Each structure stands twice: as C-alpha cells, then as structure tokens.
Amino acid sequence: MSSASRVLPGFGLSLGFTLAYLSLIVLIPLSAVFFKTATMDFERFWSVVASDRVVASYKLSFGMSLLAAAINVVFGLMLAWAIVRYSFPGKKIVDALVDLPFALPTAVAGISLTALYAPNGWLGQLLEPLGIKIAFGPYGVLVALVFIGLPFVVRTVQPIIEDFDIGFEEAAASLGASRWQTFRRVVFPALLPALLTGFALAFARAVGEYGSVIFIAGNIPFVSEITPLMIITRLEEFDYEGATAIASVMLIVSFILLLVINLLQGWTARSTRRSA
C-alpha cells in the first residue's frame, strides 16, 4: 500500500517489536537445534535417531497418537453434535468442561489418570479381572493422549455444526432422503474438513505431549517410552548431542504437521464460506 493511504501510526514500531520478540524468544532458540545438529557427523546422528530404542519410541508415539486422534474424532463429533443439536440437563456445564483437558495442568491429568487406571484404581480394579491392563503400559499412553486431544476435535467441529445451514437438511428431507442419507451425503461432507483439522490438531498435540503421559506410561524401554521421554533420558545422561538429534527429528515432524494443518484450515475456511 502507498504511504499516503497509511493513516494509522505505529507500523514500524509494532512490526519491529513483533519481529524482535519473535526472533529472540522463538526463532533464534529453535534454530539452535538445527545448528547443533549440523555440527554432528551423519553417522553419529543416525546412530542416535535410528537406534532401536528410539525407533520403538517413534512407533509408540505415532501409533498411539494416531489411534487417540481417531478415537477423539468419533467421540468428539458425537459430543459436539449432542451439545449443538440436543437439549439435555447439564449441557452448559458439559460445554464448559470440554476444555478441561486444555486448562488442567498436564501433570495433574497425568497423576489423576494414573490413579484412576492403576490396578487398584477406581477403573483399574474393574478392568483387571478382565485381563485389561491400562496404566503402566502402552494403553496408558493411549488414555492420556485421548484425554488431552478431546477439546481439539470438539472445538473445531462445534462451530461448523452451529453454522451449518439447516436449509440443506430441509431440502434433502423434502426430496425424500432419509435422516441417515441426509447426514451421510449432506451434513458429513460439510463437516469433513473440520473433522480432519481436529484430527490433525489432536495428533500434533499428542505427538509432543509429555506431562500427562510419563506418569501413566510406566516408561518401559521398547514398550512404553514416548519420543519426548527419549530426549529427557539423553539430557539426564548429559548427552546434549543425542537429545538435540532426536529433537531435530521431532521439530521436522512438527513443521510438517503445521503445514498440513494450515492447508486443512484453509480448506475448512473455504468450504464454510461456500456453504454459508
């Protein structure tokens, strides 16, 4: 824009401060990971990031994060649908509490879920006779990741259900579609971008999650160690190179996920505009 039409003051100051603060707090510190990794020779790097124990942690972190995000999509969609479309007692409280996993410190969630699902816990003692072991194993990781991921799906899908033009549903019904056909062919396609965005957000959060998982996971090598814990383990051994190598892998994954989520959010915004 030409400077003549720039009526408002403070452009240089606000942008300058924004860029300086962003660089100091985020960009320069993050770049340290890549500079440090670049000083390692490749064999050393590879021996860390492709070691059996670390590869086992990728499998657990990615596998359980995918599964948790999938569970959240199913139940998150139902919950969002119930909150928008149905009236039931306590609805306002449920709506407010959906954000609890987001507001509750992860360490609190971690010890609480552990106490709940431990063999002597409220739920653990019911599950133990059935031979189901949740706490101190891979399924403990899953439970914690489902907990922290729930709000991401509900809060991404809920506004789309709220804004959905019911004229489409009425048109489908008047043309003879059953309620299920209407949902599957008319409503669901409109919700799909938001569902995928919610899935990606929940997945991205789950991959990096640490606090709620370490208490319930049991942290058994090759069985229930998540990737962020592998960084901590290296740090505790004062192996900063090793920790940084694993962190660089996680950062690259984060960047890819950030890109995917941006594309998905763009798609959601476009399809919302179309249907509005």
Next chain:
Amino acid sequence: MTSAGSPLAGRLSVSSTHFEDRLATRDSTFVKALILTLSLSFFALFVVLPLILVFVEAFRKGGETYIASLTDPDAISAIKLTLLAAAIAVPLNLIFGISAAWAIARFEFRGKQFLITLIDLPFSVSPVVAGLIYVLLFGAHGWFGGWLQANDIKIIFAVPGIVLATIFVTFPFVARELIPLMQSQGREEEEAAIILGASGLQTFWRVTLPNVKWALLYGVILCNARAMGEFGAVSVVSGHIRGETNTMPLHVEILYNEYQFAAAFAVASLLAFLALVTLFLKTYVEWQVERNVAVENDK
C-alpha cells in the same frame, strides 16, 4: 495453532430447540439416545472422573494433611515461583500480542501470512523441545554458557530459565485471539479517530481497546492457565531444586514420585481448582460476547 477452540470472535450459539422442533433436523429418539449415551459416557469417563478423583484423593487423609501439604515451605515456595513466572510471562506476551495484532491487522505487508504461522509455532513444538532449546543456548555447554559462567549468571537450573520456558509455551495465546478479531473489525474506526485529530495512543485506548477487551481478556485467561500449569518445558530447565526452582506442577511430580500421594493430590487440587476458575471465566467471557453480538444484531 494447536490451541483448542475457535477464536472468540463471532461466537453465537443457537438454541438446540431450533433443531429439535423441526422435522427435517430432528434425530429419531433412538439415535438421540444412542449419541447422548455414548458421548456423555465417554465424557464422564475421560473428563469428569479424573477431575473428581483429584479432589477425592486430595482429602483422603483428611483436612489436616491437606492444609499441611499446602503450607509446607517447599509447597509455598513452589506456589510463589509459579505466580512469579506467570506474572512475568503473561504481561510480556500480552504486550507482544497487542503489538503483533496492531501490525498484522492494521497494515498491509508482504509475508503477513507467514508471520502469523510463525507466531503459532510454539504451539506445535513439543514442550520438551521448548525446554531443550534454552539449555542449548544458556546451559553450561551452550552457546552462551561460557560467557554466562564467567559473569556468574545462572539461567538454566534457575528462575530465569523457568520464566523463559514459560514465555515460550504461552507465546501465541493473546496474539491468536486478537489478530482474527482485529482483522475482522477493519481499521475504519481508528482511521476516523486519527483524522479527527486523536493521537495514536488516544486512539488505541479509546477506540481499539474497548473493541477488543473481551478477546484480550480471553487470551490472557488462557495464557495464564498454561503459564501456571506448564510441566514439560519447565521440567527440562528447572533442575528440580526444592524450594528454589520448583513450580507447582514440578512439586506435584516430586511428591508423587516419593509416594506422598495425599500431598501430591493436595497441590494438584489447587491447580485443578485454578483450571475450573479458568473455565468459569472463559465461559463468562463467551457469554458476554454472545450477548454483545445479540444486541448488535437486534439494532
């Protein structure tokens, strides 16, 4: 990006009777019962039960143990450090949020979308990596480690490291609430104020701030909750020195690992109470905004 929830702007919920009264949008009783049962059971199991358990476990050994756990000197110093970290991180990120929103929503420049993505970056970085980056910079073997040691300044395993890690993980909260709202409001009102002779600061205080106050408060509430509850990032830089570099979440961990469950849950209950206050305030702000939107629409 990885923060839950749509931005506060433009939220307006529709009463569910709106859907249940119409044949075309009414689900059959069976479907409704099924969805409600499944979703609410899931919700009770994964959200409500863990919350209740925190308070039950906290009071399991009686009120005296509860009070003793919270008035223990280590607990009190953990509470103080948590409050200190939030008291530094929240105002700094608030100033940043306002500044970023002003630049992005009021001016046109190249790379704006990229800048917005970069601001959201801390949300997609694992908390453990967030802590690690400051160790790489300021730790004993880090870039500035030698210089810091020579000048006897401690950042890692000390309070400044904890504050830095807290600032990082709460970095985007205020900005991501303000940017979309200020973009949707446009700059006409502020331009009118300037043309009529108001100074930049006057315009900001009298025009911009009243327009964004709820979104601002919303961002601050979320920022504060995360600042007080952060565990992973703070854990990496803290060194877990009791009475010195322990925040409340770290204190919970130490007590838990020492099998002092009642004490751990007592401190955890304080954090859970804080989370409930956060949700209450958040819901209150959303109601205020919905009411304002409704009043605007009635005009």
